Amino acid sequence: MNPQYQPKAVEPEVQQEWAATRAFVAPDASAKPKYYCVSMLPYPSGKLHMGHVRNYTINDALYHYMRMKGWNVLMPMGWDAFGLPAENAAMANGVPPAKWTWENIAYMKKQCQAMGWAIDWTRELATCSPSYYRWNQWFFLRLWEKGIVYRKTGVVNWDPVDQTVLANEQVIDGRGWRTGAPVEKREIPMWYMRITQYADELIDSLDGLGWPEQVKQMQRNWIGRSYGVEFTLPYAPETAARMGGPSAGGKPGLKVFTTRADTIMGITFAAVAAEHPLATEAAKGDPKLAAFIDECRKGGVQEAELATMEKKGMPTGLFVLHPVTGDRIEVWVGNYVLMAYGEGAVMAVPGHDERDFAFAKKYGLRIDQVIEVEGKPYSTDEWQPWYAEYGRNVNSGPRFAELDGKDYAAAIDLVVGKLNALGVEAAKRVQYRLRDWGISRQRYWGTPIPIVRCPKCGDVGVPDDQLPVVLPEDLVPDGSGSPLAKDPAFYECRCPKCGGPARRDTDTMDTFVDSSWYFMRYACPDANAMVDARARYWMPLDMYIGGIEHAILHLLYARFWTKAMRDLGLIGVDEPFTNLLTQGMVLNHIYSRRTAKGGIEYFAPDEVEATVDAEGRVTGARLRRDASPVDYEGIGTMSKSKRNGVDPQDMIDRYGADTARFYVMSANAPTDTMIWSDESVNGSFRFLSRVWGLVHDQVGAGVVPRYSAGELSSELKALRLKLHRAIEKVGDDYGRRLQFNTAIAAIRELLNLYETVKDRSPVARAVAQEVLEDCVLLLAPIVPHIATALWRELRPGTRLLDQPWPAVDPAALVQDTIELVVQVNGKLRGHLQVAAGASREEIEAAALRHDAVLKFTGGQKAKKVVVVPGRLVNVVV
RNA sequence: GCGAAAGUGGCGGAAUUGGUAGACGCACUGGAUUUAGGUUCCAGCGCCGAAAGGCAUGUGGGUUCGAGUCCCUCCUUUCGCACCA
Numbered sequence: 001m002n003p004q005y006q007p008k009a010v011e012p013e014v015q016q017e018w019a020a021t022r023a024f025v026a027p028d029a030s031a032k033p034k035y036y037c038v039s040m041l042p043y044p045s046g047k048l049h050m051g052h053v054r055n056y057t058i059n060d061a062l063y064h065y066m067r068m069k070g071w072n073v074l075m076p077m078g079w080d081a082f083g084l085p086a087e088n089a090a091m092a093n094g095v096p097p098a099k100w101t102w103e104n105i106a107y108m109k110k111q112c113q114a115m116g117w118a119i120d121w122t123r124e125l126a127t128c129s130p131s132y133y134r135w136n137q138w139f140f141l142r143l144w145e146k147g148i149v150y151r152k153t154g155v156v157n158w159d160p161v162d163q164t165v166l167a168n169e170q171v172i173d174g175r176g177w178r179t180g181a182p183v184e185k186r187e188i189p190m191w192y193m194r195i196t197q198y199a200d201e202l203i204d205s206l207d208g209l210g211w212p213e214q215v216k217q218m219q220r221n222w223i224g225r226s227y228g229v230e231f232t233l234p235y236a237p238e239t240a241a242r243m244g245g246p247s248a249g250g251k252p253g254l255k256v257f258t259t260r261a262d263t264i265m266g267i268t269f270a271a272v273a274a275e276h277p278l279a280t281e282a283a284k285g286d287p288k289l290a291a292f293i294d295e296c297r298k299g300g301v302q303e304a305e306l307a308t309m310e311k312k313g314m315p316t317g318l319f320v321l322h323p324v325t326g327d328r329i330e331v332w333v334g335n336y337v338l339m340a341y342g343e344g345a346v347m348a349v350p351g352h353d354e355r356d357f358a359f360a361k362k363y364g365l366r367i368d369q370v371i372e373v374e375g376k377p378y379s380t381d382e383w384q385p386w387y388a389e390y391g392r393n394v395n396s397g398p399r400f401a402e403l404d405g406k407d408y409a410a411a412i413d414l415v416v417g418k419l420n421a422l423g424v425e426a427a428k429r430v431q432y433r434l435r436d437w438g439i440s441r442q443r444y445w446g447t448p449i450p451i452v453r454c455p456k457c458g459d460v461g462v463p464d465d466q467l468p469v470v471l472p473e474d475l476v477p478d479g480s481g482s483p484l485a486k487d488p489a490f491y492e493c494r495c496p497k498c499g500g501p502a503r504r505d506t507d508t509m510d511t512f513v514d515s516s517w518y519f520m521r522y523a524c525p526d527a528n529a530m531v532d533a534r535a536r537y538w539m540p541l542d543m544y545i546g547g548i549e550h551a552i553l554h555l556l557y558a559r560f561w562t563k564a565m566r567d568l569g570l571i572g573v574d575e576p577f578t579n580l581l582t583q584g585m586v587l588n589h590i591y592s593r594r595t596a597k598g599g600i601e602y603f604a605p606d607e608v609e610a611t612v613d614a615e616g617r618v619t620g621a622r623l624r625r626d627a628s629p630v631d632y633e634g635i636g637t638m639s640k641s642k643r644n645g646v647d648p649q650d651m652i653d654r655y656g657a658d659t660a661r662f663y664v665m666s667a668n669a670p671t672d673t674m675i676w677s678d679e680s681v682n683g684s685f686r687f688l689s690r691v692w693g694l695v696h697d698q699v700g701a702g703v704v705p706r707y708s709a710g711e712l713s714s715e716l717k718a719l720r721l722k723l724h725r726a727i728e729k730v731g732d733d734y735g736r737r738l739q740f741n742t743a744i745a746a747i748r749e750l751l752n753l754y755e756t757v758k759d760r761s762p763v764a765r766a767v768a769q770e771v772l773e774d775c776v777l778l779l780a781p782i783v784p785h786i787a788t789a790l791w792r793e794l795r796p797g798t799r800l801l802d803q804p805w806p807a808v809d810p811a812a813l814v815q816d817t818i819e820l821v822v823q824v825n826g827k828l829r830g831h832l833q834v835a836a837g838a839s840r841e842e843i844e845a846a847a848l849r850h851d852a853v854l855k856f857t858g859g860q861k862a863k864k865v866v867v868v869p870g871r872l873v874n875v876v877v
Numbered sequence: 878g879c880g881a882a883a884g885u886g887g888c889g890g891a892a893u894u895g896g897u898a899g900a901c902g903c904a905c906u907g908g909a910u911u912u913a914g915g916u917u918c919c920a921g922c923g924c925c926g927a928a929a930g931g932c933a934u935g936u937g938g939g940u941u942c943g944a945g946u947c948c949c950u951c952c953u954u955u956c957g958c959a960c961c962a
Contacts, residue, residue, distance in 0.1 A: 043962050084961060156960070167960040214881050218957075221880050303958045307878040340959095355878095434959090441960065511962070549956060551881075556959095584883095585956065635955080639962095666902075667889060673882090673955060680889070680903035682915075687902090737893065745891070745901035752901090821897045826943040828897055866942055872896055876942045 001699055001793050005692035005786070007656025014785045015116055023801055024063075024118040028523070028534045030072035036538045037062050038519050040546030040554070041078045044104040044126075045085055048111045049638050049645040050586045050664070050676060051547065057661045057782075058583065058670050058740070059545050060117045064781035065734040067118075068805040074538060076522035077112065077119045079105050081128035082446045083511045084167060085640065087477045090445075097445040098473035101128060111649065115657045116785055123522045127514035128445075132521065134468035135530040136513050137450035140191075141461045142568055148194045151459070154438045155275075155339075157300045158186035162480045165442040169641075171300045172600065178479055183300045187275070190440035191449060191507070195560045199223050199432045201574075202559060210579040212671070215551045222552050224433025229261035229412065231419055231426035233270060233347065236319035236328055242281055243318075254278065254320050254331065257342040257431050262411035265396045265403065266349040266370035268360065270320055271313060271334035273344040279333045282316035289314055289333065296335045311336045311359055323424040324400050334359065340435050357383050370395050437557065439510040444475060444483045446508030454495035454502040463496050469504070482506055515554055516561035519544075520571060531565075536572050544577040548671075549637070551582055581738055584673040588644040590633040591621050602643040603630055635675060646676055658783035659685045665740040665782050687748065688786055691775070694751070698765070698772055699793045706773055707766035716767050717812075719757055723771050724812040726750045730778045731805060740782065747778055769794070774806040821872035822847055824856040832873065840867050847873040 002009070018024065039059045042052055056077075063075045079101075086097035093100070105126060112119060125132055143149040157166040159176035165188070170177045195202075203223050206216045232253035235243055240252045254270060272278050274296035283290040292314045299305060313334040320329050336355065337346055350360035350367040360367050367380040373391035376384070393411050396403035403414055412428070419426035440449065448469040450462040462469055472490055475483040484490050484506040495502035521527075523535040546554075555577070562576040589610070591603040608621040608630055618632045638645040651660045663684040668674055712720065726746045733743035754771050757764065773794050780787035780800060791800040815836050820843065822830040830852030834843055844865045847853055857877045866874040 040962095045962090080962070165960075169961045171960095218881050222958080224880095301960085304878075307958085309878090438959080443960085510960075512959095515962080547956090547962095548882085550962085552957060553959065554962080587955075637956080641961080669890090671882095672890090675889090677889075677903095683903055732893085739893085741889095742891070742893090742901085748901055823897085823943075826896090826941090831897085864942060866896090868896055872943090874896080874942055 001696055003693070003696050005689040007658060007688075007785070010789045011114075011116065011656055011658065011785045014788045015113065017788075018116075018118075024075070024120050025122055026072060026074035026120050028537055032070055032072040034538060035066045035071035035073045035542050036540075037066070037073065037075055037543040037545070038522070038541050039075075039077075040544070040550060041080045041127075041515065041518055042108065043080045043083060043085070044101055044108055045640050046104050046107070047645075047647050047649065048108055048115075050648060050674075051583075051638060053115065053648045053660060054586060054664050054670070054674070055545060055547070055583055056112070056115065056117050057664055058581065058738075059543075060661075060784075061665065061734060061740060061781040062543060062545075062738075063118045064784060065731075065805070067801075068777070068780070068803065069735070070804065074120055074123075074522075075118055076123040076519075077117075077121070078124060078518055078522065079108075079126040079128075080511065080515055080518075081105065081126040082133075082508075082514055084169070084443065084445070086445045087443065090476050091479055094476060096474050096476055098128070101126075101445075111652075114652060115648075115661065118784070123525050125518065125521055125525050127511075127518060128471075130468045130470050132518075133447040133471075133514070135517075135521070136447040136509060137462070137467050137469060138464060139517075139530060139565070139568075140509070140513075141450055141464070143193065143564060144461060146568075148197065148564060149191060150194065151189055151191055153187045154190040154192070154440075155185050155187055155301050156442075158184045160184055164479065164481050166300075168300065168302050171302070174299055174305075182298060185297045185299070185301055188442075190438050191451075193437040193439055193560070195437045195557070196432055196434055198560050198563050199225065199434050200430075201563060202434075202556065205575055209575060209577070211577070212580065212582055215548075215555070215580060215582055218551050219556060222434065222556065226259045226431050226433070228257055228259035228429060228431055229416055229426060230255065230257045230343075230429040230431075231261075231323065231416075231424060232256075233320035233323060233329065234424065236321055239318045239320065239331075243278065253425075254345050255343045256345050256347045257429065258347055259431070260349065260352065261415045262390075262393060262406075262408050263349040263352045263370055264347070264415050265324065265393070265400060266351040266368045267322060267329060267347045268350060268366040268368060269330050269332055269348045271332045271337050271346050271348050271359075272316075273337040273339035274333055274335060275339045276333075276337075276344045278318060278331060278345070279316060282318050282331075282333075286317065289316060293333060296333070306336070306338070309335070311355065311362070313359060313363060323419055323422060323426075325397065332363075341433065342431060351380070352387050354383055354388060357387070368395065437510075437512075437560070439513055440507040441510055442482050442485075442506075443508055444477050445471075446511060447471070447513060448484070449505040449507050449509060451505040452493055452495055452502045453505060454498060454500060456500055457495055457497045457502075459505075460495055460497050460502070466496070471508075482508075484508070512554060512557045513561075516558045517565065519558075519576065520562075520565075531570055539571060540573045540575060541577045541579075543579045543581060545581045545583060545670075548582040548584060555580070581670060583670050584668075585637045586646075586674045586676055587635045588638050588646065588676045589618065590636050590642050590644050591630045592633055592642070593630045602641070604643045638676070646678075651678065651681060655681060655685045656785070658688060658786050662688060662744070662783050666744040668741055669739045671738075688783060691751065691779070692786065692790065694754070695772055695776070695790045695793060698768055701760075701765070703794060703796070704762070704765050704769050706770040707763070710763055710766075712763065712767070713759065715757055715759065716764060719753055719767060719771065720809070720812040721815065722750050722753050723774060724808050726778065727774060727806050727808050728813075734781060743778075744782065747775060750775065776800075777803060777806050818870060820847075820870075822850055822852060823872060823874040824853055825876055826874060827856075829853065829856050840869070843867050843873055847875060 037059055039055045063073050067073045081101050086101050089100045090097045157171050159166050159179055159181055161179040161181040166176055171183050175182055203220055203225055232255050234253040274293045283293050313332045316331045318331045322329055348356040350356040351369045352371055369378045371391045372394045373386045373389050376386045390408040393403045393406050416426050448471050450469045452460045454460050477483045491504045491506050493502055493504050520531045520535045523538040524532045558576055565571045589605045591608050592600050595601050608623055610618045610621045620632050621630050648660055663681045729746045730743040733739050776787050776790045788800045817833050818836050820832045822832050853875050860877040862875050862877055864876040
């Protein structure tokens with residue numbers, strides 16, 4: 001055995017053995033229970049980054065632990081290979097996205113293999129393969145047949161110079177990233193998935209999932225189920241005349257939804273979105289209003305932007321009638337009213353809604369109090385939070401006097417009844433914040449939408465036997481519109497129905513489609529169907545691991561997709577992810593500066609020298625190469641575009657994969673945010689070298705059978721106590737708490753104690769053998785290469801991968817005496833040794849005659865003595 | 878703006894159910910070993926204090942025999958906000 005730990009020799013050799021024995025290929029049937037653990041598949045951006053290392057090492061540790069515990073474990077890997085960055089790289093380098101993507105995949109796969117992750121590579125998939133995206137298209141068509149997929153217009157960011165749709169990421173400070181032109185909103189036709197049809201189930205089935213509570217809460221809030229009332233504000237006569245005849249079956253009017261129907265007597269105006277038909281009508285012949293609506297089109301579509309912008313409005317000159325009093329209510333256009341939520345129109349109650357209040361103040365509109373919260377004053381001078389609370393109705397007026405004094409629940413019923421009695425359409429309704437999922441993208445590198453647009457037949461689905469609609473792989477985008485829309489070879493086709501000339505849909509699907517079901521395809525990557533029986537074996541995932549940034553969108557879409565597949569009889573589960581581990585982000589500092597053209601240029605943290613203030617905060621930085629100043633943007637998630645990612649390759653080259661894995665796992669808990677630093681990596685390498693050295697010493701003096709029975713000194717007893725406590729704790733940390741840093745600390749503690757034992761008697765060497773063997777097994781999930789090599793030395797002729805998780809010896813955990821903490825008035829004053837089985841009374845008596853207690857009570861009589869068994873005794877005076 | 882989290886020594890962090898705050902590391906300081914060291918070993922290492930002891934978990938309050946942990950307030954940072962993935 002080499003006296004020195006040399007990972008460069010150990011790791012490739014161990015990896016070859018794994019490959020030669022197909023060690024991580026999981027069978028699709030087994031007498032063991034199955035455990036399916038998946039990490040969110042990586043985007044092949046070029047190289048692995050630290051977030052990947054963290055993600056897949058967590059998964060790998062779980063893989064090994066569960067395997068040792070006797071499960072049939074599967075850990076697959078794939079590539080989220082469609083998306084915008086490939087197009088950007090193509091534009092920058094003139095290389096087609098396909099070539100760039102496949103090269104990245106090849107490189108990153110090598111890196112994964114060098115990390116030694118226990119991936120079953122026989123199931124590898126890339127979402128840009130026709131054999132994968134074919135089933136996106138097939139399923140799209142099935143959902144279209146069911147009415148889950150439909151077409152309507154949607155709002156996008158529009159760059160008026162490049163004449164192209166921009167992703168939110170491509171909008172910087174309200175301008176197009178390439179042209180610098182102010183971005184506008186534009187409505188275009190798109191395909192949607194009716195995820196709202198599943199809204200209730202998506203909320204209700206969260207309850208049974210083993211997910212972090214905050215993620216479930218985020219999903220509930222995102223779906224945003226609210227109970228309210230929908231009703232119609234009838235048009236005033238002249239408005240009705242302008243807006244045309246009554247809608248089918250109803251009186252003409254403005255439909256609104258409110259969760260606060262109890263405040264209906266406080267309506268003083270109404271507001272509609274700029275895109276609302278009423279606004280469009282009012283703008284005819286009103287150039288000022290038309291200009292305002294035009295102004296509302298300026299800017300992008302991001303909600304954060306809309307929510308923080310200044311609330312503006314303009315009266316339309318159109319009126320509706322209050323449904324109870326018949327008072328005339330003016331309709332305003334408000335830039336804060338969202339066309340996508342509810343009906344794109346709101347009743348405004350400035351007396352009890354903060355936004356309406358601010359709006360009314362700004363434009364001098366009336367504010368009426370109609371709700372009273374007991375004991376809290378009301379004044380229209382300044383907004384107070386309690387104005388929006390539930391209370392009792394007041395000032396309801398002579399036409400609705402019976403509403404006064406009612407609480408919220410009673411008021412709602414009363415209002416709905418009253419409106420109906422007055423002949424106004426009104427009903428309780430459930431409203432969701434969730435919107436249907438728009439999946440059309442005006443981009444090249446994605447799944448082509450399998451629809452043909454025929455001048456005679458309209459939209460026609462591509463027949464199943466003509467799937468996949470193959471994406472041409474040799475195009476290079478130029479930044480202005482989709483290359484597919486400029487490629488007649490792609491879009492010119494025949495209508496599958498009538499055979500006449502037709503045009504393909506040149507949009508591609510959102511890449512969230514690709515990531516909504518890949519984890520099912522791993523089970524059967526070669527199936528000549530979307531999924532087969534093997535998916536029924538592996539699904540659902542027993543553990544899904546990925547970044548917290550996916551807590552809402554990706555997880556919600558995948559849950560929806562799974563339910564939709566279930567409803568088509570393709571899979572037998574309601575939920576895809578039984579348990580979820582959301583990994584904290586790996587962050588790093590961000591440095592940038594403006595270019596002369598107005599763009600932004602980013603610099604990697606190792607390219608700059610930070611300048612720090614007295615408190616140690618970074619205030620700015622200078623480039624190392626020419627000392628020119630750059631701006632500090634704070635810390636943020638590692639991303640290629642911000643150039644603050646860290647390539648793990650340097651660390652692997654220098655210390656080996658095991659050290660990189662060990663370091664990342666020992667730094668903090670998986671769910672915690674990690675601000676990147678590699679200052680203490682050498683400590684991890686030092687530890688592994690130390691373990692190597694300890695095994696070397698033991699093996700050098702001769703391998704012995706591990707301790708099984710016999711008299712032990714108190715020192716060896718204490719060592720075995722530490723060992724078996726560690727086995728217990730490490731198993732709990734790996735399997736239940738998913739907290740690997742504390743498991744590592746426990747193993748370090750064990751070895752710290754081990755090294756203090758100088759006894760070399762036969763029984764001591766037997767205990768040493770036990771400690772080292774078990775230690776290697778405890779470490780195996782984190783550092784499998786070195787563990788494999790050390791195991792061979794400790795137990796020649798056996799294989800680490802065949803070993804079960806070590807068993808706890810209950811006899812080793814028995815203690816004769818235990819130490820209790822002694823407190824006086826809750827302050828630590830001393831310690832007390834008591835027999836393990838000491839009674840409460842014995843402990844109390846011992847504490848009261850304890851020196852420290854006598855000293856700090858100063859002879860006063862104890863008022864109370866609190867005994868916490870096994871922990872402490874607190875004397876209160 | 879809205880939703881969800883986080884804040885503990887010089888640094889990463891531990892404290893699992895309200896019960897010894899700082900485990901385990903990194904860095905640093907002193908010493909030993911070594912031809913040498915980015916090696917190894919020993920000791921020290923929250924702050925104030927000579928000590929006894931006191932103070933201390935972002936801020937300010939509260940509950941409790943006892944609070945990093947529970948409640949309220951404020952501050953800061955991170956993630957998400959529907960076309961980055």
